[in-house]
Amino acid sequence: MTIASILILGTTTLAAALSQQETNGGSEFGTLDAHTLPAFLTNNPVVGGSPWGGSKNAYNSDGYYDAPNTGVIRSYDFKIARGTVAPDGYEKESLLINGQYPGPLIEANWGDTIQVTVHNAITDPPEGTTLHWHGQRQHNSEWSDGVPSVNMCPIAPGHTYTYSFQANPYGTSWYHSHYSSQYAEGLWGPMVIHGPRSATYDVDLGPVTLNDYFHRSYFDVLTDVVGNVTERARRRPVSDNNLINGKMNFDCGNSTTTAKCTNDAGLAKFHFTSGKTHLLRVLNTGSQGIQKFSIDGHMMTVIATDFVPVQPYNTTVVTVAVGQRTDVLVKATGKPTDMVWMRSKLAQGPCTEASRNPLALAVIYYEQANTTGARSPNSTAHVDTTDPCSNDDLAKQVPAMKQTPGDPATTITMNVSLTINSTDNLLWLINNQTFRGDYNKPSLLLAKAGNTSFPPERNMYNIGTAKSVRVIIKNAIPTSHPWHFHGHEVFILAAGKGTWDGTIVNPSNPARRDTQMLPAAGYLVLQWNSDNPGIWPLHCHNAWHLSGGLYANILENPAGIEALPIPSTSYQVCRDWADFTGTALPNQIDSGV
Numbered sequence: 001m002t003i004a005s006i007l008i009l010g011t012t013t014l015a016a017a018l019s020q021q022e023t024n025g026g027s028e029f030g031t032l033d034a035h036t037l038p039a040f041l042t043n044n045p046v047v048g049g050s051p052w053g054g055s056k057n058a059y060n061s062d063g064y065y066d067a068p069n070t071g072v073i074r075s076y077d078f079k080i081a082r083g084t085v086a087p088d089g090y091e092k093e094s095l096l097i098n099g100q101y102p103g104p105l106i107e108a109n110w111g112d113t114i115q116v117t118v119h120n121a122i123t124d125p126p127e128g129t130t131l132h133w134h135g136q137r138q139h140n141s142e143w144s145d146g147v148p149s150v151n152m153c154p155i156a157p158g159h160t161y162t163y164s165f166q167a168n169p170y171g172t173s174w175y176h177s178h179y180s181s182q183y184a185e186g187l188w189g190p191m192v193i194h195g196p197r198s199a200t201y202d203v204d205l206g207p208v209t210l211n212d213y214f215h216r217s218y219f220d221v222l223t224d225v226v227g228n229v230t231e232r233a234r235r236r237p238v239s240d241n242n243l244i245n246g247k248m249n250f251d252c253g254n255s256t257t258t259a260k261c262t263n264d265a266g267l268a269k270f271h272f273t274s275g276k277t278h279l280l281r282v283l284n285t286g287s288q289g290i291q292k293f294s295i296d297g298h299m300m301t302v303i304a305t306d307f308v309p310v311q312p313y314n315t316t317v318v319t320v321a322v323g324q325r326t327d328v329l330v331k332a333t334g335k336p337t338d339m340v341w342m343r344s345k346l347a348q349g350p351c352t353e354a355s356r357n358p359l360a361l362a363v364i365y366y367e368q369a370n371t372t373g374a375r376s377p378n379s380t381a382h383v384d385t386t387d388p389c390s391n392d393d394l395a396k397q398v399p400a401m402k403q404t405p406g407d408p409a410t411t412i413t414m415n416v417s418l419t420i421n422s423t424d425n426l427l428w429l430i431n432n433q434t435f436r437g438d439y440n441k442p443s444l445l446l447a448k449a450g451n452t453s454f455p456p457e458r459n460m461y462n463i464g465t466a467k468s469v470r471v472i473i474k475n476a477i478p479t480s481h482p483w484h485f486h487g488h489e490v491f492i493l494a495a496g497k498g499t500w501d502g503t504i505v506n507p508s509n510p511a512r513r514d515t516q517m518l519p520a521a522g523y524l525v526l527q528w529n530s531d532n533p534g535i536w537p538l539h540c541h542n543a544w545h546l547s548g549g550l551y552a553n554i555l556e557n558p559a560g561i562e563a564l565p566i567p568s569t570s571y572q573v574c575r576d577w578a579d580f581t582g583t584a585l586p587n588q589i590d591s592g593v
Contacts, residue, residue: 014267014363014373014374014375014376015264015374016264016265016266016267017089017262017263017264017265017266018086018089018262018265018266020266022085022086022265023085023086023087023088023089023246023247023265023266024085024087024100024101024102024246024247025083025085025096025099025100025101026098026099026100027100027101027102027103027104027246029102029105029190029207029209029245029246029247029268030244030245030246030247030266030267030268030269030362031268031269032269032270032271032365032371034206034245035206036203036204036205036206037107037192037194037204037205037206038194038204039194039197039204040109040194040195041074041107041108041109041112041194044070044072044109044112045070045071045072050196051068051070051072051109051110051111051112051194052067052068052070052109052110052111052195052196053068056068056196057196057197057198058195058196058197058198058309058400058401059198059309059400059401060401061196061401062169062401062403062489063110063168063169063170063171063195063307063308063309063489064137064168064169064307064488064489065489067110067111067166067167067168067169067170068110068111069111069166070109070111070112070113072109072112072113073112073113073114073115074106074107074108074112074113074114074115074167075115075116075117076104076106076114076115076116076117077116077117077119078097078098078103078104078116078117078118078119078131079097079098079099079119079121080095080096080097080118080119080120080121080122080129080187081095081096081099081121081122081123082094082095082096082122082123082124083095083096083099085101085186086260086261086262086265087101087213087243087246087247087248087265088213088240088241088243088247088248088249088250088265089249089250089252089261089262089263089264089265090215090240090241090250090252090255090259090260090261091259091260091261091262092215092217092259093217094185094186095122095129095177095182095185095186095187096186096187097187097189100189101186101246102186102188102189102190102209102245102246102285103175103186103187103188103189103190104189105189105190105191105192105206105207106175106189106190106191106192107191107192107194108167108192108193108194109167109193109194109195110167110168110169110170110193110194110195110196111166111167111168112166112167113164113165113166113167114133114163114164114165114166114167115162115163115164116131116162116163117160117161117162117163118131118155118160118161118162118163119159119160120155120156120157120158120159120160121157121158122157123157126157126158126580126584127157127179127182127586128148128153128154128155128156128157128179128439128577128580128586129154129155129177129179129182129187130146130147130148130152130154130155130177130178130179131146131163131175131176131177131178131187132145132146132147132175132176132177132178133145133146133163133165133173133175133191134173134174134175134176134191134323134484134514135169135173135306135307135514135515136165136167136168136169136173137166137168137169137487137488137489137532138165138486138487138532138534139166139168139487139532140564140565141164141165141166142444142487142532142534142535142536142564143444143564143566143567143570144163144164144165145486145487145537146163146175146178147178147486147537147593148178148179148437148439148442148592148593149437149438149439149441149442149443149592149593150437150442150443150444150535150537150553150593151442151443151444151534151535152442152444152570152573152574153439153440153442153573153574153576153577153578154179154439154573154577155573155576155577156573156576156577156579156580156581157580159573159576159580161569161573162569167193168193169193169195169307169308169489170193170194170195170196170307171192171193171195171304171306171307171308171309171325171327172190172191172192172207172281172282172283172304172307172325172327173190173191173192173193173283173306173307173325174188174189174190174191174207174209174283174285174325175188175189175191176188176189176285178593179592179593180218180219180222180547180588180590180592180593181218181219181221181222181287181543181544181546181547181590182218183285183287183543184214184218184221184287184543185217185218188285190206190207190209190281190283190285192206192207192281196309198303198304198309198310198312198400199301199303199312199329200277201277201278201279201329202273202276202277202278203273203276203277203278203279204278204279204281205270205271205278205279205280205281206281207245207281207283208244208245208270208280208281208282208283208293208342209243209244209245209246209283209285210242210243210244210282210283210284210285210286210291210293210320210344210360211242211243211246211284211285211286211287212239212241212242212243212286212287212288212289212346212353212355213239213240213241213242213243213248213286214237214239214240214287215240215241215255215256215257215259218543221237221544222544222547222589222590223589224237225237225426225544225547225548226425226426226427226544226547226548226589226590227425227589228423228424228425235426236353236354237288237353237544238353238354238355238356239286239287239288239289239346239353239354239355239356240355240356240357241355241356241357241360242289242291242344242345242346242355242357242358242359242360243268243360244267244268244342244344244360244361244362245268245362246268247265247266247267247268247362248265248267248268248357248360248361249263249264249265249266249267250263250265250357251263251357254356267361267362267363268342268362268363269362269363269364269365269371270342270362270363270364270365271364271365271366271367272330272332272334272338272364272365272366272367273332273366273367274332274334274335274336274366274367275331275332276331276332277329277330277331277332278329278330278331278332279303279327279328279329280300280327280328280329280330281325281327282318282320282325282326282327282328283320283324283325283326284320284321284322284323284324284325285322286322287322287542287543287544288322288352288353288542288543288544289322289346289347289352289353289355289358290319290320290321290322290346290347290352290388290389290480290482290517291319291320291321291344291345291346291347292317292318292319292344292345292346292347292384292386293317293318293319293320293326293343293344294316294317294318294342294343294344294381294382294384295330295340295341295342295343295364296340296341296342296343296377296379296380296381296382297333297334297340297379297380298330298331298332298333298334298340299314299315299316299330299331300314300315300316300318300328300329300330301313301314301328301329301330302314302315302318302326302327302328302392302396303327303328303329304325304326304327305324305325305326305327305397305511305513306324306325306513306514306515307325307489307513307514308399308400308489308511308512308513309399309400309401310397310398310399310400310511311398311399311400312329313396315392316382317382317384317385317386318392319347319386319387319390319391319392319517321391321480321482321515321516321517321541322482322515322541322542322543323482323484323514323515323541324391324482324513324515324516332366334366335366336366336367336368336369337366337368337369337370338366338369339363339364339365339366339369339376339377339379340363340364340377340379341361341362341363341364341376341377341379341381342361342362342363342364343359343360343361343362343381344359344360345358345359345360345384346358346359347388347389348388349388349389350478350479350520351388351389351478351479351480351519351520352388352389352479352480353542363376363377364377389480389517389519389520390480390495390517390519391495391516391517394492394494394495394505394506394510394511395505395506397492397511397513398506398509398511399509399511399512402508402509403491403509403512404507404508404509405468405491405493405510405527406468407468408466408468408469408470408527409466409467409468409469409530410463410466410468410469410470411469411470411471411472412461412463412469412470412471412472413431413471413472413473413474414430414431414471414472414473414474414552415429415430415431415432415474415476416428416429416430416473416474416475416476416477416481416518416550417429417432417476417477418477418548426548427548427549428540428545428548428549428550429549429550430459430550430551430552433456433457433459434457434459434548434549434550434591435457435458435459435539435549435550435551435552435553435591435593436457436549436591436592437458437591437592437593438592439577439581439586439588439592440574440577440578440581442574443458443460443535443553443555444534444535444561444566445566445570445571445574447535447555447558447561447562448561448562448564448566449562450562452555452558454553458553459549459551459552459553460535460552460553460555461552461553461554461555462555462558463530463554463555463556464557464558465530465557465559466530467529467530467531468527468528468529468530469527469528469530469554470493470525470526470527471525471526471527471538472500472523472524472525473518473523473524473525473526474499474523475518475519475520475521475522475523475524476521477520477521478520478521479520480517480518480519480520480522481517481518481540481541481542481545481550482515482516482517482518482540482541482542483515483516483517483518483524483526483538483539483540483541484514484515484537484538484539484540484541485514485526485528485536485537485538485554486514486536486537486538487532487534487536488514488528488529488530488532488536489512489514489528489529490512490513490514490516490526490527490528491510491511491512491526491527491528492505492510492511492512492513492516492524492525492526493505493507493510493525493526493527494523494524494525495516495517495518495519495522495523495524495525496519496522496523497519497520497521497522497523498521498522498523499523500523500525504525515541518540530556530557532556533556533557533558533559533560533561533563533564534556534557534560534561534564535553535554535555535556535561536553536554536556537551537552537553537554537593538551538552538553538554539551539552539593546591546593547590547591547593548590548591549590549591551591551593
C-alpha cells in the first residue's frame, strides 16, 4: 500500500509485506499483540487501594511534589547497539535499544525508584551516548538527567552506566538520547509512570508514539543542517515519512537511494471495544515536526498535557509538538464490526518543517472486525481548523489541581535569532550567544566543586537563590520552536504571535507543562519555582535547532549544588570518557546536545 493509494479509502490492502521482526526488531508496538496497561503495577505494597495511598488524587496532589516513597526499585537493562530495521519498508542501520524500534517501554508507579543500566555497544564507528528521562523532576538526582556536557559525561563505547531516579511526576513521557541528534536514529522509547486517575476509563491502550522519520543517518542530516553546504535549503531538512508506533508504509518508487525497500511494509494496529472508553497516551517522539492527531468519526477528551492532569475538554484534533504528550479518552461509539483510521499529519507551512509524506495512518479494529482481511477502513477524516504551529488554546488547558503563581523574584528575557558565521555554519542564538558543550567537563561537576564562572558558549544564566523565575522568550524568526525545561513544573503564562502585552492566561490557575510551543515571530512566557538546585537545560526540542545551539543553562542555587550528593559513578563515567577520547576524539560538529 503506497501513500498515494492510501487516500483511496476502502480499496487498499492492509496485508503487511514484512514481518514485525523485519520492520521493528523485537518491539511489539504497533501490533495487536501489544499489551494494554494496568491501573498500576501490583508487585509492590498497596495502601488504601493504590501504591500511592487512597487519599491522593489528581485534584488534591501535585505530581511533582507529593510523590510517595514506595521503596520499590524498577530495574531495566539496556544494550545500545547498531541494528537494521525497516519501519516503513526502507531498510536502514539504526541505533537500537535491546534490538527494538521503538525502544522498550519503561513502566513504574509514582514514587518508585527507576534504575536503568545502559551498556554502550555502539561500534563501526564507536560513539558516546546518554539517555534523558523527559520531564522527570530529578530532585537530588540531576546527575541522572542524561545531558552530556551539562550533568554527566557521555557513556564511552564498551562501558556501562546505571541511572537511578525517583519516578516523579506521574503520567506519560519518553526517554531518549541527548547526545547530539542521536535519538533521530532510533534511540528513544516510551515511559509510563502510573499515578492517580483524573478521569474514568475502561482500557489503557498505552503509548501512541508519533514521529517524523528520516531515511538518511542522523549524522548526514546534521552535517547538512549545521555544516557548510552549498544548498542552504538543506539546513531545513525534509523528513521522508511519518510513523505511528514506529510503523508506516512508503512508496519505494520515490526512494532516492539504492537501499533495499519494500512496499506495503505494514501499518500499526489497535483494538477498540464497543461502548468502552479508551485511554490513548499520545506523544511526539520526532525530531522536528508538529503532529496533528485525530481518529475518524470519534471525539477525543483531553485529560492531561505532559505530566499535568487537566480539566477535561473535547476536541477532534490534538496538536502535539516535539517532546509533548497529550492523554486523551476516546469512547468507542462505533459498531462491533467497524474499522476506522487513526491519523497523524505533520503540520505544513513556513512556520514548521516539511515532509515528503506527512500523513501517518494506523488502523483501529473494533472487537468483531476482520483483522486478517485485506480491505482498509472507509472512514472520513475530521476537518482540521487548528493553527499549524500553535498548541491548543491555553485557556482550555486548566490544571486539575489549582496553583497560582506569584510575582517572580527575577525575570529573564531571551531573544531567539540565528546567524551564519564566517565559515558559513548555521548557529542558533539566545541573546546573541550560541551554546556548545564540552563533553569532558560537565557543568554540574564543575559547579559542585565551587566553579560558577563559565565560558560564554555554556550560555549560563545564574539565578542565584531566587525563589521564582519568569522567562520571556521572544522569537524574531518565522519558525516555531517546541520549548522544553528540565527538572521543574512550569507555568505557561502566555504564548502568541507578535509582542506580549503582559496578559496572563488563566492567572489564578495557568496551564502547566514541561514543553510548550514558541510561535513563529511570537513570544512565550514561562515561570517556575526554583526549588531544585542544579544546572538545568532550557532549550528548543527541535533536534536540529538544538544541535545548532538553541539552548541555555539555568544555574540554580550554587550553594545547593555544592551540597548535592553526587555519586562516585558520575566521576567514573567521566574517567572512562577521558580514556576513550584520549585515543579517539569524537567528531563533535554541533552543540553536543
